[in-house]
Amino acid sequence: MKKPNARERILETAGRLFFEKGYSGVGINEIIEKAGTAKASFYQYYPSKESLCEAWLRSVHDNSEDFRTELLQKCCSPVEKLACYFDQLEKFLISGGFRGCPYSNTGAVSDDYCSGIAEQIQSHKESIRGFFRAISALQFSDHERADETGDRIFILYSGATSEAQNLKAIWPVHVARKAAVEMLKN
Amino acid sequence: MKKPNARERILETAGRLFFEKGYSGVGINEIIEKAGTAKASFYQYYPSKESLCEAWLRSVHDNSEDFRTELLQKCCSPVEKLACYFDQLEKFLISGGFRGCPYSNTGAVSDDYCSGIAEQIQSHKESIRGFFRAISALQFSDHERADETGDRIFILYSGATSEAQNLKAIWPVHVARKAAVEMLKN
Amino acid sequence: MKKPNARERILETAGRLFFEKGYSGVGINEIIEKAGTAKASFYQYYPSKESLCEAWLRSVHDNSEDFRTELLQKCCSPVEKLACYFDQLEKFLISGGFRGCPYSNTGAVSDDYCSGIAEQIQSHKESIRGFFRAISALQFSDHERADETGDRIFILYSGATSEAQNLKAIWPVHVARKAAVEMLKN
Amino acid sequence: MKKPNARERILETAGRLFFEKGYSGVGINEIIEKAGTAKASFYQYYPSKESLCEAWLRSVHDNSEDFRTELLQKCCSPVEKLACYFDQLEKFLISGGFRGCPYSNTGAVSDDYCSGIAEQIQSHKESIRGFFRAISALQFSDHERADETGDRIFILYSGATSEAQNLKAIWPVHVARKAAVEMLKN
DNA sequence: CATGAATGAGACTTCATTCAT
């Protein structure tokens, strides 16, 4: 019984499982079973579980970045951009069962400082930080202030995501959204 | 080779390891080996790995709460209390190698909604949230405003902890601290 | 279903299998199945397959050395000792299906220079060499000659064992025996 | 990147690897990777790993036999022929890192009595044995004595090769050479 | 002639847990 596109099916399945149960909570066996692949097919495409995780994080990052790039280019005010982002975050958290940030969750488990995973986490987070700074820069001409505000919003965003996960509640996002918008409006 | 307080030694050892490597990254074997206990002794005190984790989280919570209670009773201004808390957070993160919040990290791995672990995470987080609300209440007579500000600071605190872990950097704590203090000062 | 003496059963079973099929031809699964043990029981006693192999080689060496020690102390002439050793070798090879020397066979597969296996192979072989030198020393007062003759007999012994295995025939042992005895007699 | 003679490249690569790491220590994947071939190309030329091993042993045998045939025809005394052979053995073992005899090593792993590999091992060994008998026959007119001496030298040769491998030392070859020459000289 | 994709079986190892003493 041969099935094509094993690679893609593996990545999709693993992505879903990693997100739902965390990197350490998912085994290769479960992945290949649910993807309908043979074990050796898995290792043909991904030399290790870790490398699969990296591929997953990369794809998550790409989607995330596309969304943010689009949002920045969208014809609307900085405040609207910010609000839109938090609204999207709310939708994401609710639809995903309050599982939080894939990057933070993965980092909580695989803390090998030198691994490609750790690198990806950092660069993704810096990318989000840059996004908030960019929005801020649209609002404030003072560079320092723009950066400071962007960083603050970044922290709010992160805390909201984390605590929505911990408390299985959406209010942290609402609180963060309101505070962030106020910061941007002055 | 005297071995007093096997129970305590297990808890201490497990706590250290859970914190350093995450709940899922530590095995029973490693715990009992480093604690110098027999396996059966372990299961005499803790019926399962999960229950040991709960005991650890409980002890972490108790220490944390003691510190916060003391801080609230301390003879100083609300702003000083807040600053002191963030300073303590900074010390903790740096000395612990930026391993973040034990509760959030554990929650990222064990997402069983019904388990005692999930309950503890939630109640711990609510306890911290209450602490920030309490500080806020010392500053603002308007209850709603006090709660709103407390919640915002709570989100900042959480985001700072999380991103310090992800980025292996202390700046998120500095940013959060400054923002929190401003919020409290108005 | 608990069974006692797992450790011993594992060693015996593995010894038999390693001897029959070679180190690389035997898997943990086969060993534990034929030993009637659980896999985890195996790893409780032997941290790795390699360590089990070392334990096996050690036991083989101990038996071998006991036999040689006895033989040296036995009240008979050097030539008789030598003949007796080759007769024993013949019996061993025939009863074992011409599987040759456990040490040489293992060395043909695991040639990690630094491993404990390699060390054991060398020390075992040196021990045999010492045995032949000791027999020689009983015959020749000239030390140099005794050593040289011992070494030659050692080489004959090794070649006989190896070629009996390769050719599935006993004549190499007969040839070696005759040559060795002549060397010793002068 | 031209890739001529895939078949030959596979054979060369496999030969090198089989020799260095033993038959069981080399996988198809490693072979085709280092040979720069596709997996299916491999199975086009060699229906199985075992058949590749046979091809390798055959080529080794051919080289070996060519050398011995030449040596027999060379214009020099039997003793010189013999010495030359042992000198060649010494060079081979040293340059090859004391990996011993490809045939004996393979036989230590694949003990399927009916396989083509076992047949090749036996015929190769008989061929070497015949070579030493032939040298002996040049020296001794008595057929029986010639055969007996040839067989003894064969055993010495085998033991020297084996123990040089086990002990990672060249002295067994020197000892065997000296003994063999003496035997031939009488 | 050559190949990339897929595979079932099995490799070695560790998991959290329970048993009899």
Added chain:
DNA sequence: AATGAATGAAGTCTCATTCAT
């Protein structure tokens, strides 16, 4: 109260081989 021995299930990864193109 404490322990060493045993366990089933699952972990990640590799094996030699075959298929469709």
